[in-house]
Amino acid sequence: MFLGKVVGTVWATRKDEELVGMKFQIVKHVGVDYSLKETFVVAVDTVQAGVGDVVLVCSGSSARQTALTKNKPVDAVIMAVVDKLDVSD
Amino acid sequence: MFLGKVVGTVWATRKDEELVGMKFQIVKHVGVDYSLKETFVVAVDTVQAGVGDVVLVCSGSSARQTALTKNKPVDAVIMAVVDKLDVSD
Amino acid sequence: MFLGKVVGTVWATRKDEELVGMKFQIVKHVGVDYSLKETFVVAVDTVQAGVGDVVLVCSGSSARQTALTKNKPVDAVIMAVVDKLDVSD
Amino acid sequence: MFLGKVVGTVWATRKDEELVGMKFQIVKHVGVDYSLKETFVVAVDTVQAGVGDVVLVCSGSSARQTALTKNKPVDAVIMAVVDKLDVSD
Amino acid sequence: MFLGKVVGTVWATRKDEELVGMKFQIVKHVGVDYSLKETFVVAVDTVQAGVGDVVLVCSGSSARQTALTKNKPVDAVIMAVVDKLDVSD
Numbered sequence: 001m002f003l004g005k006v007v008g009t010v011w012a013t014r015k016d017e018e019l020v021g022m023k024f025q026i027v028k029h030v031g032v033d034y035s036l037k038e039t040f041v042v043a044v045d046t047v048q049a050g051v052g053d054v055v056l057v058c059s060g061s062s063a064r065q066t067a068l069t070k071n072k073p074v075d076a077v078i079m080a081v082v083d084k085l086d087v088s089d
Numbered sequence: 090m091f092l093g094k095v096v097g098t099v100w101a102t103r104k105d106e107e108l109v110g111m112k113f114q115i116v117k118h119v120g121v122d123y124s125l126k127e128t129f130v131v132a133v134d135t136v137q138a139g140v141g142d143v144v145l146v147c148s149g150s151s152a153r154q155t156a157l158t159k160n161k162p163v164d165a166v167i168m169a170v171v172d173k174l175d176v177s178d
Numbered sequence: 179m180f181l182g183k184v185v186g187t188v189w190a191t192r193k194d195e196e197l198v199g200m201k202f203q204i205v206k207h208v209g210v211d212y213s214l215k216e217t218f219v220v221a222v223d224t225v226q227a228g229v230g231d232v233v234l235v236c237s238g239s240s241a242r243q244t245a246l247t248k249n250k251p252v253d254a255v256i257m258a259v260v261d262k263l264d265v266s267d
Numbered sequence: 268m269f270l271g272k273v274v275g276t277v278w279a280t281r282k283d284e285e286l287v288g289m290k291f292q293i294v295k296h297v298g299v300d301y302s303l304k305e306t307f308v309v310a311v312d313t314v315q316a317g318v319g320d321v322v323l324v325c326s327g328s329s330a331r332q333t334a335l336t337k338n339k340p341v342d343a344v345i346m347a348v349v350d351k352l353d354v355s356d
Numbered sequence: 357m358f359l360g361k362v363v364g365t366v367w368a369t370r371k372d373e374e375l376v377g378m379k380f381q382i383v384k385h386v387g388v389d390y391s392l393k394e395t396f397v398v399a400v401d402t403v404q405a406g407v408g409d410v411v412l413v414c415s416g417s418s419a420r421q422t423a424l425t426k427n428k429p430v431d432a433v434i435m436a437v438v439d440k441l442d443v444s445d
Contacts (some may be wrong), residue, residue: 001202001220001254003188008121008176010092012145014136015169016165018157024090024169026121032186032204032218037261040121042145044090047192048133051177056190056202056220061150061239061328061417062253066194073168075151076090079251080202082195087186087204097299097354099270101323103314104347105333113268113323113347115299115354129299130324131268140355150239150328150417162346164329165268179380179398179432181366210364210382225370234368234380234398239328239417240431244372248403257429258371258380265364265382266407275388275443277359279412281403282436283422290413291357291436293388293443309357309412312415318444328417340435341359342418 001056003082005030006049010042018072025049025078027057032087043076044069056080090145092171094119095138097177099131102135114138114167116146121176146149158169179234181260183208184227187218196250203227203256205235210265221254222247234258268323270349272297273316277309277325285339288320292316294324310343311336323347357412359438360403361386366398374428381405381434383413388443399432400425412436 010022023045029037034054036049043057046066055078063077064070093116101113112134118126123143132146135155144167152161152166182205190202192242201223207215224232224244233256241255242248271294279291290312296304301321310324313333322345330344331337358381368380379401385393390410399413402422411434419433420426 001252003198003204003218003220008174010169010174011172012169013170013172014263016135018120019168026092026174027210038120040092042092046194049103056188056193058251058253062251064151064154065196065242065249065251070120071154073147073154073166075147075149077251078186080190081157081198083189083191085186085188085204097352099323099347099352100350101347102350104323105313107332108346115270115352127298129270153329153332154310160332162325162329162332162344163268164325164327179430181382181396181398209394224372234366234371236429236431238431240420240429243374243420243427244428255429257375258366258368261367261369263364263366263382275441277412277441278439279436280439282412283440285404285421286435293359293441303386307359309359331418331421338421340414340418340421340433341357342414342416 001058003030004028004055004057005059006051006053016073032085041076043078044074045078047078047081049078049081054082090147091118092119093146095140095142095144105162115167120140121174123142133163133165136167136170138167138170143171179236181208182206182233182235184229184231184233194251210263219254221256222252223256225256225259227256227259232260268325270297271295271322271324273318273322274335279294283340299352308343310345311341312345314345314348321349337346357414359386360411360413362407362409362411372429388441394395397432399434400430402433403434403437405437406436409437
């Protein structure tokens with residue numbers, strides 16, 4: 001999984017019919033100090049994450065292992081909202 | 090998913106027979122400000138996206154989770170046309 | 179697999195219910211000389227790896243091939259703790 | 268899929284028995300102007316592509332969705348020879 | 357697949373029980389001129405490749421399509437030892 005921060009939302013009316021009702025969030029990569037990177041992905045939200053939340057994003061076929069995304073054309077999913085990090089390096 | 094812009098089309102007569110009838114679009118990566126990156130992928134269109142459209146592209150095995158691409162040798166699919174982005178970072 | 183070092187832990191109360199009880203470790207990439215890179219992933223621990231341990235991380239669908247992660251939305255798993263490397267290049 | 272150019276062939280006698288008879292081509296990434304990049308992959312040919320051909324390469328589990336590569340340890344396959352590109356960016 | 361060179365071995369006593377008996381080789385990426393890159397992966401050997409051998413590595417779910425790695429938490433496998441390359445670019 002990668003650590004990211006929700007910075008916005010994608011609106012798309014014309015889409016695969018399997019995707020109706022899903023929320024597409026824009027998630028920028030962040031460092032372990034929560035510093036924002038420039039790179040981002042668009043991920044389906046499964047935990048009601050909002051803008052500003054630090055989250056974990058799961059990618060690839062594993063992104064389809066939630067009740068919401070099963071068998072859907074989705075390759076990234078927000079599956080946790082981060083409370084805090086313990087880091088010692 | 091990644092955010093991209095359709096910039097062209099690939100023509101290929103000689104191909105795996107499972108791919109006949111599919112439209113292969115060239116999709117460049119874009120930033121959240123729609124700035125064009127140099128990197129691109131070739132993705133199968135499932136939503137009649139045209140040149141100039143900003144789109145979402147789904148990659149990997151998830152790209153086979155549409156009616157058109159099921160069990161086909163396809164690793165990237167356009168599954169939504171973007172109307173707008175709400176971004177606040 | 180990639181070679182990494184556990185540098186911390188992610189705490190997340192709000193998450194997909196399939197993930198309850200899993201430990202999410204922050205794993206930085208390391209070189210063959212154990213030098214720490216800046217890049218990292220968050221991986222589910224299956225071998226009781228602790229902070230400071232050098233580990234192997236398995237990614238993608240293969241990360242779901244353990245008893246703990248089967249059919250779960252997990253795309254990275256720590257599946258070995260490294261004792262030593264023999265390197266001659 | 269990515270756009271590439273076949274620049275050579277890999278010869279390997281000692282290999283997984285499932286791979287006997289396959290042709291392994293060296294494919295460099297190319298830009299939309301057909302400029303050669305330094306990066307490359309080794310892909311199994313399914314469309315009799317030759318050196319100098321511009322091709323589409325499909326990666327990951329989708330590379331196993333051809334008659335030749337089904338259930339084989341192959342993660343990249345040439346599934347189309349490109350005739351031309353229409354690009355307007 | 358990517359082209360690599362075996363430069364060493366990983367020793368790991370504490371690991372997922374499905375991995376007992378496997379040999380984990382350190383494989384650096386090489387160019388088409390066999391020049392060593394700095395990047396590397398750890399791959400399970402299925403063809404008795406030794407240090408110094410130039411090999412092909414298969415990644416992702418395709419790495420589980422060998423008799424040795426089926427259903428195992430393994431995301432990279434050495435599936436061929438390279439005899440020679442024919443390159444003309």
